Amino acid sequence: MSFSKPVLVSNATAQKNLIEKTISGLVHLEKDAQDFSEKILQLYKSKKLRDVMGNNGKRFVDEEFCWEKTSEKLIQLYANLST
Numbered sequence: 001m002s003f004s005k006p007v008l009v010s011n012a013t014a015q016k017n018l019i020e021k022t023i024s025g026l027v028h029l030e031k032d033a034q035d036f037s038e039k040i041l042q043l044y045k046s047k048k049l050r051d052v053m054g055n056n057g058k059r060f061v062d063e064e065f066c067w068e069k070t071s072e073k074l075i076q077l078y079a080n081l082s083t
Contacts, residue, residue, distance in 0.1 A: 001025075001057030002065075006050050008039055024057030 001007060007025035009015045019025045026042065029035040043050055063069070 001054075002061040004054040004058040006043055006053035007057065008036070008043070022056055022060040024053050024060060026053075 001022075001024050007015075007019060009019055009025060009027055010030045011027050012030035016027045019027055026039045028039045043053075
């Protein structure tokens, strides 16, 4: 996601919720080669879809995992430990 590329994950992983929420990729059915192939072809055939999903993923990573946000979370964690 941080490289502006869409991702393809299995519905058997926790990552599926993040991908669906951020609209940054596609989710395929676990152990279903046909569905997996269809999702790859869907991405292959649509540059617009790849670009939109890739940009959504990049924006999410930049916003949620930037140094400012990460340091704020760490400071809050330490503050909660001391109380």
